[in-house]
Amino acid sequence: xxxxxxxxxxxxxxxxxxxxxxxxxxxxxxxxxxxxxxxxxxxxxxxxxxxxxxxxxxxxxxxxxxxxxxxxxxxxxxxxxxxxxxxxxxxxxxxxxxxxxxxxxxxxxxxxxxxxxxxxxxxxxxxxxxxxxxxxxxxxxxxxxxxxxxxxxxxxxxxxxxxxxxxxxxxxxxxxxxxxxxxxxxxxxxxxxxxxxxxxxxxxxxxxxxxxxxxxxxxxxxxxxxxxxxxxxxxxxxxxxxxxxxxxxxxxx
Amino acid sequence: xxxxxxxxxxxxxxxxxxxxxxxxxxxxxxxxxxxxxxxxxxxxxxxxxxxxxxxxxxxxxxxxxxxxxxxxxxxxxxxxxxxxxxxxxxxxxxxxxxxxxxxxxxxxxxxxxxxxxxxxxxxxxxxxxxxxxxxxxxxxxxxxxxxxxxxxxxxxxxxxxxxxxxxxxxxxxxxxxxxxxxxxxxxxxxxxxxxxxxxxxxxxxxxxxxxxxxxxxxxxxxxxxxxxxxxxxxxxxxxxxxxxxxxxxxxxxxxxxxxxxxxxxxxxxxxxxxxxxxxxxxxxxxxxxxxxxxxxxxxxxxxxxxxxxxxxxxxx
Numbered sequence: 073x074x075x076x077x078x079x080x081x082x083x084x085x086x087x088x089x090x091x092x093x094x095x096x097x098x099x100x101x102x103x104x105x106x107x108x109x110x111x112x113x114x115x116x117x118x119x120x121x122x123x124x125x126x127x128x129x130x131x132x133x134x135x136x137x138x139x140x141x142x143x144x145x146x147x148x149x150x151x152x153x154x155x156x157x158x159x160x161x162x163x164x165x166x167x168x169x170x171x172x173x174x175x176x177x178x179x180x181x182x183x184x185x186x187x188x189x190x191x192x193x194x195x196x197x198x199x200x201x202x203x204x205x206x207x208x209x210x211x212x213x214x215x216x217x218x219x220x221x222x223x224x225x226x227x228x229x230x231x232x233x234x235x236x237x238x239x240x241x242x243x244x245x246x247x248x249x250x251x252x253x254x255x256x257x258x259x260x261x262x263x264x265x266x267x268x269x270x271x272x273x274x275x276x277x278x279x280x281x282x283x284x285x286x287x288x289x290x291x292x293x294x295x296x297x298x299x300x301x302x303x304x305x306x307x308x309x310x311x312x313x314x315x316x317x318x319x320x321x322x323x324x325x
Numbered sequence: 326x327x328x329x330x331x332x333x334x335x336x337x338x339x340x341x342x343x344x345x346x347x348x349x350x351x352x353x354x355x356x357x358x359x360x361x362x363x364x365x366x367x368x369x370x371x372x373x374x375x376x377x378x379x380x381x382x383x384x385x386x387x388x389x390x391x392x393x394x395x396x397x398x399x400x401x402x403x404x405x406x407x408x409x410x411x412x413x414x415x416x417x418x419x420x421x422x423x424x425x426x427x428x429x430x431x432x433x434x435x436x437x438x439x440x441x442x443x444x445x446x447x448x449x450x451x452x453x454x455x456x457x458x459x460x461x462x463x464x465x466x467x468x469x470x471x472x473x474x475x476x477x478x479x480x481x482x483x484x485x486x487x488x489x490x491x492x493x494x495x496x497x498x499x500x501x502x503x504x505x506x507x508x509x510x511x512x513x514x515x516x517x518x519x520x521x522x523x524x525x526x527x528x529x530x531x532x533x534x535x536x537x538x539x540x541x542x543x544x545x546x547x548x549x550x551x552x553x554x555x556x557x558x559x560x561x562x563x564x565x566x567x568x569x570x571x572x573x574x575x576x577x578x579x580x581x582x583x584x585x586x587x588x589x590x591x592x593x594x595x596x597x598x599x600x601x602x603x604x605x606x607x608x609x610x611x612x613x614x615x616x617x618x619x620x621x622x623x624x625x626x627x628x629x630x631x632x633x634x635x636x637x638x639x640x641x
Contacts, residue, residue, distance in 0.1 A: 092512065092619065093513070093562075093564045093567070094511060094513075095597050095622035095623060096597055097594075099561065099562065143347050145349040145563070147559070147561040147562055148560060150559075150562065152561060157626055158626065158627065228586070229352035230560065230562075230585045232352055232461055233354075234351065237586075274461050274462065293451060299351045
C-alpha cells in the first residue's frame, strides 16, 4: 500500500499521529485519541492540551494554503483534512504537514475575542434546568450560578453552522445527554452534554440538556463574519431576565 | 428572463450543485447533489458547466411548466418522465417549447433523478454554492424543498441558442457509471476499535436501507455490529461516506448533509468512486460492503473521472 499509520513526534511538545479517514481525507490527532475512556463525557481536559496544536496547525494551513485541499474540520484534539484525491496522496500530504508541524510553534494565533452571551435560564427556555439541578443535587439558582461562573473556551465549531463546542463545564454540573434526543430544539437554546456546553444556532434535533436560551443570533448568514464565535474565542454566559430577553430579541430582530 | 413554474414539487425536490466545501471550520456542511455523477452528466447533456445547479428529485418527481424555449435533460433514475404526455427518456436532452409541461412520477429504478436546464437554475449563492442544506435551511431556493407555485429562474450562463441537437449518453459509459449496491470501502479511522468478529459480521452481512434515511445519513438495518471498545469517543471531523457505528450497532453512512463532526467510531468509509451510488439507494434496498485498498480506490476514481470528462460520454 505504500502508506502506514506511523506515529510521529512533532517539534511542539505533544505527539501527533495520522490516520486515513477516507480515500480523500486524512486525520491528524494530537495525543492519542482517548479510546480507553469509558466515560460518557469526553474528558476535555485531555483535549485541552492538544487543542492549541490543532489551532496552530489550522492557522498555519489558513495562512499558507496547501494546493489540492478541499476542507478542514477541526475538533478537540484532531484535524480532519479533506483533499482532492486526484491531486494529492495521503503520504504526500503527511509529508507536507510534517513540515508545517515543524514550524507550528512560531505561528501567531489570532487574538481571541471574549464574547458575552446573555442567557435567560430556566422556564420554557431551559426545560432541563430543573432535572440537571436535581440530578446534581443543587438548587436551580446554584446550577445557573455554576454555568455562568466560567469563561469557556471555543474548542471548535461543528454539528451545525455556527455551533460552538464550549468547555469545560464545571465538574459538579456535568450531566450526560438526554437518552432520547428532542426532535426539535429551538434556535438560541443553551445546552450541556457532559462537560461540554453550547448554543444551538438554528432549530435542529438535539440531545443536549437545555438550561436556557439566548436572544443573540449565533449564525448570521447576511453578515461578513457569519459565525458569532470562532475557534479559540472565550465565552461568558450572563444571566438575564425574561423581560431583558424580550427586549434584546426585539433589538436583534 | 426565463422561468420555470413548479406545478407539483414531487416528494422532495431541491436545488443542488456540487456543494460548498471549505467552511468546515465554521461548522457548515458541504451539502451538494446526492448523486453528483448524474448531475454532471445531466449538465453535460444540456451544454452547461458540469457543476451548474439543477433540481434533485427524490423517489417521486414533480411537474414543471416552462415559460420559454429551453433545453432540458434528465439524469439519474427513471422517474417515468413525459413532456406534454410524450415519453421523455432519462439520460437524454430535449428542446422544450413555451407552455410545455415536464411531468415525472414515482421512480422505476433508484432514489434520485436530476433535472438540468441549459443555463442552470439561478438562485442566490450561499458561500459560493447553490446547494440547499435542508437541516439548516440555508442555500438553494429559500433554503427549502420546492413547493407548488414556486417560480424558478433559469440562469443566463447557457446563452441564447439557435439550433438544438438531441443528446444522449453512450451505453458504454452508462455501464461504467451505473450505481452499485455492493459498496467498496476503505478502512475507517477507528477500524481497529472493532474486533475481527465484528469486522467479519460487517463485511459478510447484508444491510437494508432504512426508511428514516435522508440526505444527512443512510441508516441501515441488519446485523448489529458489536460496540467498539469504548461507546463514546471525543468528537472529531467526519468525512462523507464514513460508516459510523452508534450504540445500537446499526451502521449509519454519513451523507451529503452530514454534520461536520461526530462522536461515533467509524468502521469504514465508502470510496469516492462509489459515493454517487449512495445517492441512488432507496429504502429497503439491500447493500453489502467490500474492503478496498487505498490505491484501488484511487484507480477507480480516476477511471470514473476519465469517463465523466471524456468526449465519448455524450452522443450528439
